[in-house]
Amino acid sequence: MNEQILELMKEKEQKPKSDLLSRKGKIYIDDGVLRGNPDLILRSFQKLEFFPSRVEFLFAQNRFEMIGYSPLFEAIPDYAVTPTYDIHFHTNEAGDIVGVSAVQVDAPC
Numbered sequence: 001m002n003e004q005i006l007e008l009m010k011e012k013e014q015k016p017k018s019d020l021l022s023r024k025g026k027i028y029i030d031d032g033v034l035r036g037n038p039d040l041i042l043r044s045f046q047k048l049e050f051f052p053s054r055v056e057f058l059f060a061q062n063r064f065e066m067i068g069y070s071p072l073f074e075a076i077p078d079y080a081v082t083p084t085y086d087i088h089f090h091t092n093e094a095g096d097i098v099g100v101s102a103v104q105v106d107a108p109c
Contacts, residue, residue: 025073025085029064044089047100048072072102
């Protein structure tokens with residue numbers, strides 16, 4: 001059994017460590033868009049590879065603030081303020097999402 005544990009530890013050490021947890025960002029989604037086409041939002045998050053860690057509804061602005069992680073976000077240090085991103089979706093003639101990009105709209109502090 002100890003040999004199995006040592007083997008698992010060696011495998012873990014050999015795997016490259018992901019920097020996804022340093023790629024944190026904030027996005028906003030209007031309530032009407034989310035309620036009007038939730039399937040589009042789901043497909044968009046899949047293309048963005050967005051993993052939300054916090055979601056808050058901002059009643060006064062009628063939108064959701066989502067903080068999470070995506071490989072499309074810039075890596076930031078732990079102490080930095082979470083930057084905000086605009087998400088741009090690229091579609092084909094049929095309206096299918098074929099690509100996505102994240103554009104940072106403010107710089108982390």
